[in-house]
Amino acid sequence: MMDMTSTPFTMQPGPVPSTSTSRSYPSTSSISSPSSFEPKPVSVTDPRKESDGQQPFVSYNIVSKNATVRRRFQDFVWLYNVLYNNYPACIIPPLPDKHRLEYVKGDRFSTDFVEKRRDSLGRFLQRIARHPILSHSEYFVMFLESSEFNDSSARALRDSQETVIESLGDSLLNAFTKIRKPDQVFLDMKDRVDRMEENFSLLEKTLSRTNKRVDDLSHDYVELANSVNGLGQLETNFQQGLALFSNASNTYANQVKTLAAHETDWLHHIHDYMAYHLSMKEVLKLRDQKQLDFEELSEYLQSTVKDRDRTMHGVEAQNLTGFLAGKLNEVRGADMSKIRRERVLRLDDRIHELEDAIEQSNEVSSAFSDQVKKENEYFTRNNALEMHEALKAYASAKVSFYQQGIDTWQHVVDALEEQS
Amino acid sequence: MTTANSYYTPCSCNIHRLLTSDDSFIYITGSQKQSDAAGKAYVAYNIRLGSMESKHRYSEFESLCKALTKLHPTVIVPPIPEKHSIMDYAALQTRVKDDIAMVEKRKRMLQTFLNRVAKHPVLNHDHVFHRFLESGVPWSDVLHSPPLSIMPKNTMQMIVNNDILAARGNSNHILSSHLIPIPSATYILNNPDPQFEESEQFTYRVANYMSNNLEKSQRKVIRRLELANDYAELGAVYNGFSLNEENEVANAIEKIGQAVDASYSNMGEMVTMLEGDFAEPIQEYAQFAHTIKQVLKFRHMKHAQVEMIETSLASKKEHMQELSDMEGEARRLEEAIAREHTIGQNAVNVDDINNGTVDADGNPISAPNGFDPVQSNPYARPPTSPTTSSPSARRASISSPARRRSRYAWSGPMQMVNAVSHTIQGLIDVDPVATRRNQIGKTKDAINILEEALDITQLDLEGISKDVQADLDRFQTEKISDLKDMLLAFAKAHIRYCQKNLESWQEVKDDIDKIPVQF
Numbered sequence: 001m002m003d004m005t006s007t008p009f010t011m012q013p014g015p016v017p018s019t020s021t022s023r024s025y026p027s028t029s030s031i032s033s034p035s036s037f038e039p040k041p042v043s044v045t046d047p048r049k050e051s052d053g054q055q056p057f058v059s060y061n062i063v064s065k066n067a068t069v070r071r072r073f074q075d076f077v078w079l080y081n082v083l084y085n086n087y088p089a090c091i092i093p094p095l096p097d098k099h100r101l102e103y104v105k106g107d108r109f110s111t112d113f114v115e116k117r118r119d120s121l122g123r124f125l126q127r128i129a130r131h132p133i134l135s136h137s138e139y140f141v142m143f144l145e146s147s148e149f150n151d152s153s154a155r156a157l158r159d160s161q162e163t164v165i166e167s168l169g170d171s172l173l174n175a176f177t178k179i180r181k182p183d184q185v186f187l188d189m190k191d192r193v194d195r196m197e198e199n200f201s202l203l204e205k206t207l208s209r210t211n212k213r214v215d216d217l218s219h220d221y222v223e224l225a226n227s228v229n230g231l232g233q234l235e236t237n238f239q240q241g242l243a244l245f246s247n248a249s250n251t252y253a254n255q256v257k258t259l260a261a262h263e264t265d266w267l268h269h270i271h272d273y274m275a276y277h278l279s280m281k282e283v284l285k286l287r288d289q290k291q292l293d294f295e296e297l298s299e300y301l302q303s304t305v306k307d308r309d310r311t312m313h314g315v316e317a318q319n320l321t322g323f324l325a326g327k328l329n330e331v332r333g334a335d336m337s338k339i340r341r342e343r344v345l346r347l348d349d350r351i352h353e354l355e356d357a358i359e360q361s362n363e364v365s366s367a368f369s370d371q372v373k374k375e376n377e378y379f380t381r382n383n384a385l386e387m388h389e390a391l392k393a394y395a396s397a398k399v400s401f402y403q404q405g406i407d408t409w410q411h412v413v414d415a416l417e418e419q420s
Numbered sequence: 421m422t423t424a425n426s427y428y429t430p431c432s433c434n435i436h437r438l439l440t441s442d443d444s445f446i447y448i449t450g451s452q453k454q455s456d457a458a459g460k461a462y463v464a465y466n467i468r469l470g471s472m473e474s475k476h477r478y479s480e481f482e483s484l485c486k487a488l489t490k491l492h493p494t495v496i497v498p499p500i501p502e503k504h505s506i507m508d509y510a511a512l513q514t515r516v517k518d519d520i521a522m523v524e525k526r527k528r529m530l531q532t533f534l535n536r537v538a539k540h541p542v543l544n545h546d547h548v549f550h551r552f553l554e555s556g557v558p559w560s561d562v563l564h565s566p567p568l569s570i571m572p573k574n575t576m577q578m579i580v581n582n583d584i585l586a587a588r589g590n591s592n593h594i595l596s597s598h599l600i601p602i603p604s605a606t607y608i609l610n611n612p613d614p615q616f617e618e619s620e621q622f623t624y625r626v627a628n629y630m631s632n633n634l635e636k637s638q639r640k641v642i643r644r645l646e647l648a649n650d651y652a653e654l655g656a657v658y659n660g661f662s663l664n665e666e667n668e669v670a671n672a673i674e675k676i677g678q679a680v681d682a683s684y685s686n687m688g689e690m691v692t693m694l695e696g697d698f699a700e701p702i703q704e705y706a707q708f709a710h711t712i713k714q715v716l717k718f719r720h721m722k723h724a725q726v727e728m729i730e731t732s733l734a735s736k737k738e739h740m741q742e743l744s745d746m747e748g749e750a751r752r753l754e755e756a757i758a759r760e761h762t763i764g765q766n767a768v769n770v771d772d773i774n775n776g777t778v779d780a781d782g783n784p785i786s787a788p789n790g791f792d793p794v795q796s797n798p799y800a801r802p803p804t805s806p807t808t809s810s811p812s813a814r815r816a817s818i819s820s821p822a823r824r825r826s827r828y829a830w831s832g833p834m835q836m837v838n839a840v841s842h843t844i845q846g847l848i849d850v851d852p853v854a855t856r857r858n859q860i861g862k863t864k865d866a867i868n869i870l871e872e873a874l875d876i877t878q879l880d881l882e883g884i885s886k887d888v889q890a891d892l893d894r895f896q897t898e899k900i901s902d903l904k905d906m907l908l909a910f911a912k913a914h915i916r917y918c919q920k921n922l923e924s925w926q927e928v929k930d931d932i933d934k935i936p937v938q939f
Binding site: 248410 | 679907908917921922928
């Protein structure tokens with residue numbers, strides 16, 4: 001059960017709470033309405049291996065409208081944590097997997113791994129930049145622009161801002177207790193995410209299988225090229241024609257390999273897309289939790305009121321303990337009516353407390369729910385953009401492959417038909 | 421090509437006219453399961469040429485192929501698809517006869533076989549082939565009538581060249597004489613023709629390469645492409661995905677699903693094209709090698725036969741010489757006895773005879789000349805061939821001096837045996853003179869037969885060599901042309917595949933551009 005006195009909406013004291021737009025959930029929109037919101041372009045480039053004197057690490061160039069800075073993965077982790085803590089009703093985009101196999105294998109400086117990470121980190125920042133609330137967070141701005149980021153004082157401050165992240169999520173959200181009055185809107189959202197998850201894992205599985213085959217196919221065409229070339233050594237009067245074909249097969253093999261690389265990119269995008277949906281799911285759970293808190297408080301209030309009414313009207317306790325206690329009191333010669341009055345007073349106090357808490361909880365729950373509805377909009381809008389980009393790249397790669405394929409083989413046909 | 425054959429007369433019947441007309445492609449239009457007399461099922465293939473139709477089963481095709489090979493030993497007869505192997509049976513779940521892909525493949529390859537035969541300048545005149553194509557002619561009839569019914573068991577007993585027969589006004593039987601040797605397969609030529617040796621080597625190298633290297637690598641590509649079944653699953657996944665999205669995004673993803681589905685059928689089409697126009701010809705050419713081997717072997721054997729006849733002739737002549745020398749000595753002895761002390765003025769230095777520098781009559785023997793190999797075309801013949809020199813000069817030059825036997829008994833075990841038998845004969849003989857006269861007569865006859873056979877076979881060999889060379893050249897040209905067609909087919913199949921997929925993915929791209937992206 002949540003601590004009733006402070007809600008998770010209160011801001012931790014931060015370094016520069018300047019404008020009102022740094023508050024998470026103003027009910028009146030002091031934030032610019034979605035249609036006029038222009039996301040700032042941000043990109044992650046140029047990964048470089050550096051050393052802090054103890055261990056090597058990779059740093060990335062962060063290019064934004066107002067500045068260009070260098071940051072490392074650790075810094076991204078800080079940004080994530082701090083946003084997660086301070087904007088619980090927002091869907092914070094996930095970081096690329098920290099505990100990947102490459103760490104175990106010691107391969108975390110390989111070009112492939114670094115490139116994938118750079119791509120995902122870029123997506124992470126773009127998603128934040130597209131979020132009307134998160135993009136205005138001073139933490140984000142600091143991340144993008146601060147030149148003192150690497151000073152020790154700044155670091156110390158940041159350490160205090162981070163709390164252990166795992167707890168908030170898991171401990172509360174494990175039991176998915178049923179809400180009494182589920183809102184269809186949120187049920188639909190959850191449904192959608194679940195189905196998306198299913199589709200994606202199936203897609204990922206199938207695509208990685210077909211992609212392996214495409215890669216193998218590329219090698220097969222190289223082998224064929226060698227075979228045909230070898231035949232040319234024997235059938236010397238047709239050597240030219242055979243060599244021509246052999247070259248085309250090699251060229252095609254390269255094109256197939258490139259296609260396989262694009263498939264891998266597409267797979268990677270899908271993976272990131274799926275991870276973002278999981279973040280959304282977590283927020284939905286949290287929202288449900290808030291509603292649950294409210295509902296449980298209300299229930300508690302109800303039973304407390306009932307209790308007080310019963311006590312007041314002298315109806316004895318219904319259960320065995322109460323009966324025994326009553327009997328014991330009789331034996332001790334306690335004053336029943338005094339006891340009763342004290343009890344009623346205690347219950348009244350509790351009822352007042354509860355009523356306050358409920359009011360607050362209700363506010364929290366409604367505000368949270370409203371925000372989540374808005375989050376859904378931002379989320380959907382972002383996804384359309386991301387999908388658009390990813391699909392465009394994928395389809396372009398396919399179109400390009402088939403066009404090149406036609407050219408490669410047409411060249412063979414033209415050359416051979418000429419040799420009449 | 422000059423080839424004509426004693427068992428074969430070029431036929432220009434109406435079927436030949438059909439074959440050379442415009443509408444001359446032979447089609448195998450279909451196949452049906454039928455039952456033979458014993459009730460066992462088999463597949464019959466329907467053949468159509470122009471308006472003429474006939475039906476044959478696989479074993480009959482096999483029989484035709486064998487017949488053509490026997491009738492035309494100097495021709496490279498096209499191969500038929502191999503019999504179903506144990507592997508085929510093991511790999512399939514249904515019976516091999518029922519498997520559609522197998523039957524289709526056979527149809528294609530048998531059709532190719534018939535058309536290659538039809539295109540061959542010699543084979544397409546063959547009436548046995550014509551009768552195969554003719555409607556209503558059962559194959560057993562063809563097998564039991566000439567020429568197939570009268571062919572000798574062994575092709576070495578055949579005279580291939582018709583012109584020789586015409587010149588001799590003779591039947592074939594001279595080669596059936598017991599005197600005429602039939603070389604064994606392992607006979608090694610004393611004077612192998614380097615040109616044909618080279619051709620043999622080349623043929624083996626190419627065939628090995630085709631069946632080991634090229635066949636394997638092209639099979640890998642096609643097999644990998646066949647795994648396009650994955651795509652069908654993928655299409656369904658994308659469709660499910662699109663149901664979860666909205667509007668334009670859903671549309672775009674649905675289109676991807678469709679493009680992926682299309683990939684599946686396009687791939688299947690490409691694989692079929694590659695099987696028929698690329699993979700099968702490679703298999704055929706690997707098989708052709710076997711046929712060429714047979715043809716070259718035939719020529720090799722004829723050459724071997726010629727050498728063996730020469731050897732036999734030489735030994736007979738030697739024997740003759742011995743006999744006539746003995747005869748001569750006997751006579752001289754008589755004369756000497758009559759003349760008392762004359763020494764033979766015709767005596768010849770025995771050592772010279774032994775060394776082979778001088779023959780029995782005292783004539784010097786010259787050394788043979790060699791052949792010059794030349795090549796641009798691997799099968800090409802040099803322009804001036806030593807095979808045009810006259811038979812008698814060749815007879816003298818081909819035999820190697822080293823093989824001439826010594827006249828005297830002590831130079832080898834054979835000589836020992838001869839000497840012993842000679843002595844025994846002398847002991848047993850009542851009348852050595854009469855026996856000797858008898859032997860001289862027989863040997864003379866044998867020599868005549870052998871000389872004639874040698875003449876014939878040498879001429880035949882010349883003709884055979886020329887024809888084999890011509891067919892090798894024709895084959896080489898056809899092979900290069902076929903190779904070119906195969907490469908073209910491969911390229912075109914890929915172009916078609918890429919074009920169709922390009923269309924569907926361009927539609928996808930267009931739909932993606934419709935996704936609204938405002939902020």
